[in-house]
Amino acid sequence: MAKKLFVGGLSWGTTDEGLNGAFARFGEIAEAKVIMDRDTGRSRGFGFVTFANDESAATAISEMNGAELDGRAIKVNEAEDKGYRPGGGGGKGHGGSRGHKGGGARSGSHGSPDRG
Numbered sequence: 001m002a003k004k005l006f007v008g009g010l011s012w013g014t015t016d017e018g019l020n021g022a023f024a025r026f027g028e029i030a031e032a033k034v035i036m037d038r039d040t041g042r043s044r045g046f047g048f049v050t051f052a053n054d055e056s057a058a059t060a061i062s063e064m065n066g067a068e069l070d071g072r073a074i075k076v077n078e079a080e081d082k083g084y085r086p087g088g089g090g091g092k093g094h095g096g097s098r099g100h101k102g103g104g105a106r107s108g109s110h111g112s113p114d115r116g
Helices: 016-026 054-064 094-107
Strands: 003-008 029-036 043-051 075-078
Touching: 003 054, 016 029, 016 043, 016 054, 043 054, 054 075
Parallel strands: none
Antiparallel strands: 003 043, 003 075, 029 043
């Protein structure tokens, strides 16, 4: 089964190909992707490497966590499921409730002295 790894602390210059090359010695890679900022087109400093099997991924974590890549010490661990992300704003009610509360407090339409 495929196993996805999070790779953090990447250099701004690290590419998908560079990431793939750094991890290829551990086993078959299904995908290596540096995450780019959609507004600036610049690397966000992290990426993901997906291995074809769990054993290769485990070896890569133990060998590459704390290793240097493109002049930077990187952090490598198993990627978390992106379903629920605390504090990420993507959870149920995060964005809308903040906007509503802020709008109500600024307008003063609630009449409550404690608008906290």
